Amino acid sequence: MRVSQFFLSTLKEAPSDAEVVSHKLMLRAGLIKRLTSGVYTWMPLGLRVLRKVENIIREEMNRGGAIELLMPAVQPAELWKESTRWDQYGPELLRIKDRHQRDFCFGPTHEEVVSDVVRREIKSYRQLPLNFYQIQTKFRDEIRPRFGVMRGREFIMKDAYSFHADYEDLQREYLNMHETYSRIFTRLGLKFRAVAADTGSIGGTGSHEFHVLADSGEDAIAYCPQSDYAANVELAEAVAPKTPRPAASQPLQKVPTPDVKTIAELCAFLKIPAERTVKAVVVDGTNDQPVLLLIRGDHELNLVKAGKLAQIRQPVAFSSAESIRAAFGADPGSLGPAGYSGTVIADRAVMAMADFVIGANANDHHYTGANFIRDFPEPVATDIRNVVTGDASPDGKGTLAICRGIEVGHIFQLRTKYSTALKLAFLDESGKSQIMEMGCYGIGVTRIVAAAIEQNHDERGIMFPRAIAPFDVAIVPIGYHKSTQVKAATDQLYDDLIAEGIDVLLDNRDERPGAMFADMELIGVPHRVVIGERGLKDGQLEYKGRRDTQPHNLPLTEAINSIKSML
RNA sequence: CGGGGUGUGGCGCAGUCCGGUAGCGCAGGGCGUUUGGGACGCCAAGGUCGCAGGUUCGAAUCCUGCCACCCCGACCA
Numbered sequence: 054m055r056v057s058q059f060f061l062s063t064l065k066e067a068p069s070d071a072e073v074v075s076h077k078l079m080l081r082a083g084l085i086k087r088l089t090s091g092v093y094t095w096m097p098l099g100l101r102v103l104r105k106v107e108n109i110i111r112e113e114m115n116r117g118g119a120i121e122l123l124m125p126a127v128q129p130a131e132l133w134k135e136s137t138r139w140d141q142y143g144p145e146l147l148r149i150k151d152r153h154q155r156d157f158c159f160g161p162t163h164e165e166v167v168s169d170v171v172r173r174e175i176k177s178y179r180q181l182p183l184n185f186y187q188i189q190t191k192f193r194d195e196i197r198p199r200f201g202v203m204r205g206r207e208f209i210m211k212d213a214y215s216f217h218a219d220y221e222d223l224q225r226e227y228l229n230m231h232e233t234y235s236r237i238f239t240r241l242g243l244k245f246r247a248v249a250a251d252t253g254s255i256g257g258t259g260s261h262e263f264h265v266l267a268d269s270g271e272d273a274i275a276y277c278p279q280s281d282y283a284a285n286v287e288l289a290e291a292v293a294p295k296t297p298r299p300a301a302s303q304p305l306q307k308v309p310t311p312d313v314k315t316i317a318e319l320c321a322f323l324k325i326p327a328e329r330t331v332k333a334v335v336v337d338g339t340n341d342q343p344v345l346l347l348i349r350g351d352h353e354l355n356l357v358k359a360g361k362l363a364q365i366r367q368p369v370a371f372s373s374a375e376s377i378r379a380a381f382g383a384d385p386g387s388l389g390p391a392g393y394s395g396t397v398i399a400d401r402a403v404m405a406m407a408d409f410v411i412g413a414n415a416n417d418h419h420y421t422g423a424n425f426i427r428d429f430p431e432p433v434a435t436d437i438r439n440v441v442t443g444d445a446s447p448d449g450k451g452t453l454a455i456c457r458g459i460e461v462g463h464i465f466q467l468r469t470k471y472s473t474a475l476k477l478a479f480l481d482e483s484g485k486s487q488i489m490e491m492g493c494y495g496i497g498v499t500r501i502v503a504a505a506i507e508q509n510h511d512e513r514g515i516m517f518p519r520a521i522a523p524f525d526v527a528i529v530p531i532g533y534h535k536s537t538q539v540k541a542a543t544d545q546l547y548d549d550l551i552a553e554g555i556d557v558l559l560d561n562r563d564e565r566p567g568a569m570f571a572d573m574e575l576i577g578v579p580h581r582v583v584i585g586e587r588g589l590k591d592g593q594l595e596y597k598g599r600r601d602t603q604p605h606n607l608p609l610t611e612a613i614n615s616i617k618s619m620l
Numbered sequence: 621c622g623g624g625g626u627g628u629g630g631c632g633c634a635g636u637c638c639g640g641u642a643g644c645g646c647a648g649g650g651c652g653u654u655u656g657g658g659a660c661g662c663c664a665a666g667g668u669c670g671c672a673g674g675u676u677c678g679a680a681u682c683c684u685g686c687c688a689c690c691c692c693g694a695c696c697a
Contacts, residue, residue, distance in 0.1 A: 065646060065658070066632045070690050080631095090689065144621095196621080199691085314697060332697065353695050371696065385697035412697085439695075531656055567657035585656060595656090 054524065055547075055559045060097045063572050073269055075506040076201030078515050082576045084502070091198025091206030098576060099502070101523040103209070106501050107188050109240050109520060110211050117233035119184040119213050124166045126190055130156030132165040136474045147194045159192040164467075164493065167214040168475040171489070178218045178481050181489070182226060186213030188498060203459070203503040204271075213494040218481065220468070223490040227259060227466050230494045234263050234462050237496070242518025243505055246458065248274050248283040259466035263496075264458025265504040274458045275440045279451030286455060287357045289440040290447040293401040303408040303422030310419045314386035316350040319419065323410060327351035331403055331411040331423075333388035335372040335381070338364050338396055343372045343380045345390060345432075347399040349406065352438040359437045364396050381414045388412040389420065390429040397432035404434045459504040460497070467491040506577075515577030516599050524558040525620055526550060527578040529569045531585035533561055542594070542609065543584045549613050555620065574599065580619060582612070 062083035070087075071077040079085050084099030095103055111121065127149070133139035139146075139156075147159040160166065167185055175181065188211045198206050213230070217223040231247065238245040243265050250262040262285065264274055275289035276282060284290075313319050320327050330350030336359065338344040344364055348354050360369045374384065380395060381388050389412035390397045403409075404425070413420045425431045444453045469488050471477070477489040502521070509516040519525065528550075530543040543559065550557040558578060560569045566583075573581055583595040583604070594612055597604035598619070607615050 062630095064631060068631065069626090069633090072691075087689095197691095197693095316697080334697070356695070377697090388697070529656095535655080563655090565655055565657080565659060567655095567659085569658090570656085571658050583656075587656070 054557070055561050057561050061572065062096065063575055071201065073200045073203065073507070074510055075203060075503040078506055078510055079201055079503065082515055085202055091195060093202055093205060098523050102502050102517065102521050103499065105521045106241065106498055110237055110496055110498065111188065113233050113237045113240065114186050114211070114213065117229055119186045121187060122185050123187050123189060124163050126160050127157050128160045128166055130158065132169060133158060136165050136471060138165070145193050145195065147192050161191055161193040163187070163212055164214065164471045165475065168471055168477055171216055172475060172477050175216065175479055178479055181479060182215060182217045182222050184213055184215040184226060186211060201503060202499045205499065208500065209498040211496040211498055215492040216477065217490040218479065218487065220490050223466055223468070223492050227464060227492050230464050230492070231261060234464065234496070238263060238462070240520055241501065241505065242520045243508060246274060246276060246283045248276070248285055249288060250285050250463065261464050262460050263462030265461050265508055266456055266458050267504065267507040268457055269507050270457035270459040272458050272460055273455055275453045275455050277446035277448065277451045278454055280446060280448055282446050282448045282450065286439055287355060289453065291401065291436045291438050291440045292445050292447055294405040295445070296405060298405050299407040301407050301424035301427050305423055305428045306421045307413050307418055308421055309417060311417050313417070313419070319410065320350070323421070325410060329409055331406065331409050333412050335377050335385070335388065337366045337370045337372050339366050342395045343376055345388070345393055345395065345397045346437055347390070347397065347403045347432060348438050349400065349402045352400065352402060352441065355437055355439045362398065362435065364398065383412065383414045383416050386412070387414065387416050387418055389414055390432065391420065398437065399432040399434055400438045401434050401436055402438065459500070459507060461501050461504050462496045464494045465492060467493055513571070514575035517577035517579060519579050519620065522577055522579050524578050525556040526558070526580045526582060526616060527573040528557060528559045529566065529573060529581060529583045530561070531566050531583065534563050536586050538589050539584055539586055542589055546582065546584065546612055550616065553613065553617060580616065582616065
């Protein structure tokens, strides 16, 4: 491709509404243009990247045995009412009416439609298993679209749905998709991690998220560098400390702590570290009585974990000031188990503490030297906190570290949630009607482009992994329009590279070299060749990889082979 | 949804407090000089100042309403 026949629209300055690097760089490089909040046009350069991502996904899905189809973006309400999601989905579902005032929605996902296809087509166990996928535009009316294409409202997703005669076969396919996804992200050239995930609103049981690792990621991931354990921070189990609780060595003392409300203030006031304190959080219990939760001062309560406890009412709600005062005789900031007869639940880390500091259930007073059994009854012990760096890995193979990631893929074992609602039945070998097992597997195609940039950029611009770069090689001739030697050598190299099937971009604009260099670096072309009279008179041209600090010379005669070997 | 902020030429901004008829940089056009890291000079062009109403002799500027966009927020003792 010659720049003169293509369309580049680079910007020196990023529009002021862009916040994160990937968004800024995508705008500056002219990959995307915003149409309205969370809705973007993919410009020619961006589309090249998007297509490369799509093609890798398509090839690997095909290799994994999935079959591509294309379903409608606009879907009738009836199907959604049948699955009961028309009422459940909420405002994220973009609802529209046709000219007859009939209800439709713009599909945020396609369980309903694919189920409809399958129940019409599949009658026998002989037709199973089946895995249908598509690469298609979705619309989710996000509360707050942000970060450009990272959390857009309209986006492209690869979604796959598998159907099985039994659970065992679903598990087989789930593993197959897990491996397929790993191949996809590996081929895309991204650093990623598959993490065990909560099943969230879609429902079902087994679930893994695939995260591209980047400091700017929205999700915190706990992983074990010594093993392949990885989980969402919300989900990672905080295991019980191995060290037993030390014996009490301090006397229980009630100390005045005027105006101390928070753990930070308490630590500053008593000049002790947060690990020696216990914070008390009160939530509504199932029996309408408040439940007292105890967490080590430096730890964070995990509401997802707490919400799963039978004693705690769903959804988890912090108790009102009045009910706290009625139950504890003190206000938040001075609470503890002293004299409280209701349910007390402590995090496992708290159970290993001795001589700690805790609220005295009297305003502006805390206890120091507090100990279980001696001073308070031993509470129920369980895991109700977020893991932190240095916690033991739940798989027992080392300690946890925490990193940030961008969720780009998610696989689920849906089991029979939709197949029951939408009556996906088939006849088994004995002629009996059975409900299908179902799995679903999504990849955020457009988000991958943003995530790849988030992970691969420098102060000059994007550093695309080769597999998804808009072009493999940029040729920057100096004096293309002046020097016949430069033009001849450039055109020759360009033709030779094209003949080799290499995606090459020839910058034949009559620009100053600096401007061309800057653009080629901004748009992230991984390899650059410079041809000028200076080098040409020694039969040399200059090569520089996008990640190299210095260029080096290549003999013109070996240029093709050298470049090929570097790709 | 709640809180905060911003709308001025394609992009980045000044001007708004204190009304007097719109300016800067970049990009784009023409001519010339330049050409190995975002060139320089000259000339020309480009704006319903988000929209609608109001106040005023006069509104980008003051008032009212609306719209759009951006940022923050659902880990609290």
